[in-house]
Structures are given as structure tokens and as C-alpha cells.
Amino acid sequence: MLSYSLYMLTAVAVLLMTCHTPCKCSGIPGLSGRGGLKGQPRLPSLIGSPKGPPGRDGLPWLRGLFYSLDSNLHNVLVNLQLRLSRLEGVLALNGKIKEAGEKIFASNGKEVDFESALESCEEAGGTLATPTNEEENKAILDIVKQYNRYAYLGIREGEISGQFSYIKGMALNYTKWHQYEPNGKGTEKCVEMYTDGSWNDKKCNLYRLTICEF
Numbered sequence: 488m489l490s491y492s493l494y495m496l497t498a499v500a501v502l503l504m505t506c507h508t509p510c511k512c513s514g515i516p517g518l519s520g521r522g523g524l525k526g527q528p529r530l531p532s533l534i535g536s537p538k539g540p541p542g543r544d545g546l547p548w549l550r551g552l553f554y555s556l557d558s559n560l561h562n563v564l565v566n567l568q569l570r571l572s573r574l575e576g577v578l579a580l581n582g583k584i585k586e587a588g589e590k591i592f593a594s595n596g597k598e599v600d601f602e603s604a605l606e607s608c609e610e611a612g613g614t615l616a617t618p619t620n621e622e623e624n625k626a627i628l629d630i631v632k633q634y635n636r637y638a639y640l641g642i643r644e645g646e647i648s649g650q651f652s653y654i655k656g657m658a659l660n661y662t663k664w665h666q667y668e669p670n671g672k673g674t675e676k677c678v679e680m681y682t683d684g685s686w687n688d689k690k691c692n693l694y695r696l697t698i699c700e701f
């Protein structure tokens with residue numbers, strides 16, 4: 488009973504909040520700014536509300552509440568999707584980001600040692616660029632070429648010499664070693680990307696371009 492009341496309270500609060508968000512209201516609840524709904528596929532319902540408008544059976548006010556809450560949330564999500572993809576378009580156009588699949592790669596243009604590069608990526612909410620397929624390697628290479636600087640990757644040598652893994656610990660599922668690399672035999676525990684996209688195991692205390700993934 489208590490959790491039901493809480494749920495209804497939350498539902499009403501969300502509904503009121505989305506309706507009262509300061510915006511140039513377009514007349515459609517939850518839709519603001521220049522976005523539109525045209526051509527957008529409808530997202531799946533979040534709360535399993537009735538498919539149609541308030542009906543005659545059951546509790547009409549409850550059905551009505553769920554229906555307007557659901558369509559309100561739907562409009563908010565579609566509008567957010569549109570605004571995000573517009574921002575991504577601007578950043579990509581200006582060469583600030585490279586996208587590959589679900590990943591976004593970006594650099595701050597700074598050359599620092601491995602630990603500092605990893606730290607600044609994590610501080611920004613990402614991690615060091617870690618290519619897991621050819622498409623991602625190419626996106627990172629675009630940035631390496633843009634700055635004409637080698638970059639550290641999110642790959643490190645483990646305790647066993649010659650065994651490289653992702654910084655999170657998993658085994659590599661894709662590699663692009665330069666010919667005769669890796670050759671450090673435990674003395675080069677980090678990995679850099681050359682300006683042709685191939686990899687070299689390298690000492691971790693050098694100054695390399697910071698490229699992060701988000």
C-alpha cells in the first residue's frame with residue numbers, strides 16, 4: 488500500500504515536473520526547443536501503460552494518468568535524442584570527436600605519461616582509447632594523424648611477459664601489432680599507436696598523446 492502510494496506520488500511528480508520545465512513550450516508536453524517528432528520511431532513504453540487513450544473500463548483517471556505520463560516521457564526522450572545527435576553532429580563536423588559503433592573518441596591534445604593520460608580520461612568520465620576492432624582502431628588513428636603524435640592505448644602487459652590485456656583485465660580480442668612487435672619482453676609494459684595505426688609495446692613513462700573513449 489505504502490509503495491503503491493509512493494509510486495503514484497512519483498508518477499504525478501514526474502508528470503508535473505516535465506510539464507513545468509522552463510522552456511519554449513511547443514504545445515506538446517515534454518517537447519521543447521526546435522526538435523520535432525516527424526520520422527522518429529516510437530520508443531517502447533517504459534511503464535507498460537495502456538496502448539490507447541483513457542478507456543471506459545477500469546479506472547479512467549488512472550489510465551489517463553499513465554497514458555499522459557507515458558506520452559510525456561516519450562516526447563522528452565525523443566527530444567533528448569534529437570538534441571544529442573545534433574550536438575554530436577556539431578562536434579564531429581569540427582573534428583572534436585570520432586565515432587565508431589557505440590564509442591566516441593576524443594583527445595585533449597596533451598602529451599603525458601600513461602598513468603596521467605588514464606587519469607584524465609577517467610576524470611572526464613571515460614577511459615583510455617582501447618581499440619577492440621578495425622573500425623575503432625581507425626577512429627583512434629584519425630586522431631593520431633590529426634595531431635601527428637603517437638598515443639597510448641588502454642592496453643597493458645600483465646605479470647606474464649608478452650601477455651597484454653585491456654586495462655580492465657580482459658584478454659585482447661583484437662590486435663594490430665607492428666611487424667616484430669611486441670618485443671619488449673616485460674620491459675615495455677604500455678602500448679602506443681603509430682601514425683599508421685599499428686601498435687608497439689613501449690615504456691609507460693614517455694610523453695604520448697591522450698586519447699580517451701566515452
Ligand code: MMA
Nearest residue numbers: 668670671675687688689690
Ligand atoms: C625502439 C622502441 C621499441 C621498438 C623498436 C622498434 C629501439 O627500440 O620504440 O619499443 O620495438 O624501437 O625498432
Ligand code: CA
Nearest residue numbers: 670671687688
Ligand atoms: Ca616495442
